Amino acid sequence: MIEAASEDLKARPSEEVMIEIKDMHKWFGEFHVLRGIDLTVHKKERIVVCGPSGSGKSTLIRCINRLEEHQRGRIIVDGLELTNDIKKIEKIRAEVGMVFQHFNLFPHLTIVENLTLGPIWVRKVPKAEAEETAMYYLEKVHIAEQAQKYPGQLSGGQQQRVAIARSLCMNPKVMLFDEPTSALDPEMIKEVLDVMIELAHEGMTMIVVTHEMGFAKSVAHRVLFMDFGQIVEGNTPVDFFENPQHERTKLFLSQILH
Amino acid sequence: MQAYVQDKPAPELKPPIAQVGVIGWVRNNLFNGWFNSTLTILTLLLLWKVVPPFFEWAFLDSVWTTTHEGCKEATGACWSIIYRNFRFIIFGFYPYEQHWRPLLAMLILIGLLFYSRDRTHWNKYLGYGWILGLAFMGVLMRGGILGLEHVESTQWGGLPLTLLLSVFGLTAAYPLGVILALGRQSKLPGLKVLCVLYIELIRGVPLISLLFMSSIIFPLFLPEGLTFNKILRAQVAIILFTGAYIAEVVRGGLQGMSRGQYEAAESMGLNYYLTMRLVILPQALKIVIPPTVSILISAFKDTSLVVIIALWDLLKTTQSVLSNPEWMGFSREAYIFIAIFYFLGCFSMSNYSRKLERELSEGER
Numbered sequence: 043m044i045e046a047a048s049e050d051l052k053a054r055p056s057e058e059v060m061i062e063i064k065d066m067h068k069w070f071g072e073f074h075v076l077r078g079i080d081l082t083v084h085k086k087e088r089i090v091v092c093g094p095s096g097s098g099k100s101t102l103i104r105c106i107n108r109l110e111e112h113q114r115g116r117i118i119v120d121g122l123e124l125t126n127d128i129k130k131i132e133k134i135r136a137e138v139g140m141v142f143q144h145f146n147l148f149p150h151l152t153i154v155e156n157l158t159l160g161p162i163w164v165r166k167v168p169k170a171e172a173e174e175t176a177m178y179y180l181e182k183v184h185i186a187e188q189a190q191k192y193p194g195q196l197s198g199g200q201q202q203r204v205a206i207a208r209s210l211c212m213n214p215k216v217m218l219f220d221e222p223t224s225a226l227d228p229e230m231i232k233e234v235l236d237v238m239i240e241l242a243h244e245g246m247t248m249i250v251v252t253h254e255m256g257f258a259k260s261v262a263h264r265v266l267f268m269d270f271g272q273i274v275e276g277n278t279p280v281d282f283f284e285n286p287q288h289e290r291t292k293l294f295l296s297q298i299l300h
Numbered sequence: 301m302q303a304y305v306q307d308k309p310a311p312e313l314k315p316p317i318a319q320v321g322v323i324g325w326v327r328n329n330l331f332n333g334w335f336n337s338t339l340t341i342l343t344l345l346l347l348w349k350v351v352p353p354f355f356e357w358a359f360l361d362s363v364w365t366t367t368h369e370g371c372k373e374a375t376g377a378c379w380s381i382i383y384r385n386f387r388f389i390i391f392g393f394y395p396y397e398q399h400w401r402p403l404l405a406m407l408i409l410i411g412l413l414f415y416s417r418d419r420t421h422w423n424k425y426l427g428y429g430w431i432l433g434l435a436f437m438g439v440l441m442r443g444g445i446l447g448l449e450h451v452e453s454t455q456w457g458g459l460p461l462t463l464l465l466s467v468f469g470l471t472a473a474y475p476l477g478v479i480l481a482l483g484r485q486s487k488l489p490g491l492k493v494l495c496v497l498y499i500e501l502i503r504g505v506p507l508i509s510l511l512f513m514s515s516i517i518f519p520l521f522l523p524e525g526l527t528f529n530k531i532l533r534a535q536v537a538i539i540l541f542t543g544a545y546i547a548e549v550v551r552g553g554l555q556g557m558s559r560g561q562y563e564a565a566e567s568m569g570l571n572y573y574l575t576m577r578l579v580i581l582p583q584a585l586k587i588v589i590p591p592t593v594s595i596l597i598s599a600f601k602d603t604s605l606v607v608i609i610a611l612w613d614l615l616k617t618t619q620s621v622l623s624n625p626e627w628m629g630f631s632r633e634a635y636i637f638i639a640i641f642y643f644l645g646c647f648s649m650s651n652y653s654r655k656l657e658r659e660l661s662e663g664e665r
Binding site: 136139142209212 | 558561563570
């Protein structure tokens with residue numbers, strides 16, 4: 043394993059703002075999915091978002107890289123505001139890594155080709171250099187020996203680790219995780235969470251939508267609870283789990299923590 | 301309840317073999333039950349009634365090199381009709397002494413196609429090779445320079461014309477179809493409506509009427525003195541027609557792609573063009589190889605419809621031999637002969653598509 047710059051997980055995030063969301067609304071047709079989201083994410087901050095299904099948590103992070111379009115309010119990512127300007131959107135997307143529930147690897151390309159596609163075509167990195175970077179990150183997610191295989195030949199856990207490496211190859215400033223372990227068999231969840239924890243040690247800014255409360259407790263600076271398209275409660279993991287304030291948070295926690 | 305703990309692991313065994321050998325296969329597949337046994341026997345009887353007489357007609361009693369007089373006396377097939385008229389069937393009205401030119405052009409074309417079979421050969425040099433080869437073929441066919449006698453395109457005919465119409469028709473229709481399919485999926489309403497209109501209008505008329513339009517109605521709208529080559533007009537009609545069908549097949553492939561693939565590509569900052577080119581189309585086009593090939597095969601055979609606008613393709617040259625009083629009545633032989641050509645063309649296409657599918661799905665589940 044490559045030795046990475048390790049950071050104390052208890053260290054506070056920087057004061058610099060990475061993402062700023064102000065009074066953001068989103069509708070699916072008539073349905074008001076996001077009802078005035080205000081959220082500031084600092085550099086190196088790690089946020090876990092939880093909440094019942096349909097509460098809008100996935101939609102929230104998908105708005106950050108414009109996979110969904112917000113209809114009111116502002117989203118500013120690293121100083122760039124998300125508007126209809128497609129060039130700006132592509133620029134923001136290149137800086138924001140995203141890991142999906144269903145991995146979404148490209149099945150017609152080998153693992154290495156999956157990893158080098160973005161760097162070669164978006165960042166215009168020479169092929170040899172992109173492949174070197176790809177191998178570096180594959181080693182980091184402990185999967186270098188699979189480099190020449192196709193995604194279909196890998197297990198779910200391995201595919202998700204490849205997906206994380208693929209995002210890292212773009213050298214992103216923020217990583218978004220959309221329920222990264224929900225589609226995995228139980229015995230594979232840990233290998234993916236371990237990779238995410240290593241990432242946290244390196245000081246990556248992360249927003250993670252997940253129900254893995256153990257991960258939230260050990261890694262997050264802040265845990266947000268969403269319900270009905272609103273952020274109902276946000277607190278440090280310790281206070282969030284030991285001393286929830288809102289009724290709905292208490293109910294939710296009592297349902298998922300047996 | 302008694303606890304159970306496995307004491308030793310189960311050994312790995314070979315799968316059971318039901319029945320081996322030819323006899324086992326025959327019993328399992330041809331004679332399992334009275335119904336299948338009856339069918340097998342009936343089929344064998346039918347084959348016995350049909351195959352030996354055909355063999356006798358086609359080979360034992362046939363004549364191969366006689367004149368038409370000899371044919372009248374023969375009891376079997378008269379392959380002499382092919383032997384005696386071979387060069388006319390293949391080359392049509394192309395000047396007799398110049399037949400080496402279309403022959404060489406065809407050989408270059410077939411050589412290029414054959415070399416392009418192997419995907420590892422696909423690079424920019426092959427592209428240059430194609431451009432050079434096509435230009436050279438054009439020079440060979442038309443002449444007029446390099447000391448070659450000029451041959452009007454109205455004199456082109458037979459197999460070179462069929463190959464010309466189909467190879468160009470299919471290679472141009474494919475990208476057109478892909479572009480139309482993308483246009484139909486577009487978020488721009490104007491573009492989308494245009495593509496839908498185009499596809500539906502073209503699919504709504506038979507190819508014959510398109511060919512008529514291109515050869516009779518279209519010239520009426522041109523200013524006097526300006527004419528387009530007739531072959532070119534037929535070629536364009538075939539391209540436009542086939543393109544619309546390919547567009548619908550490709551659209552099916554595009555719809556089969558999961559949203560996740562688009563999202564994964566977009567979320568790394570790939571623009572629309574790169575997303576399509578690198579991620580979506582390679583997968584979507586692969587899914588639709590089988591229906592695409594059946595469209596290409598039927599388009600290949602449909603090129604024979606150009607007879608109705610008086611282009612002398614392979615079918616028309618054969619028919620005109622048959623209308624010669626000397627050779628009347630030997631249509632079976634003549635049509636079997638051109639059927640072999642069409643079959644070879646279609647079979648190599650479907651064979652190649654299977655090879656391509658196999659190669660492209662390597663390592664995928």
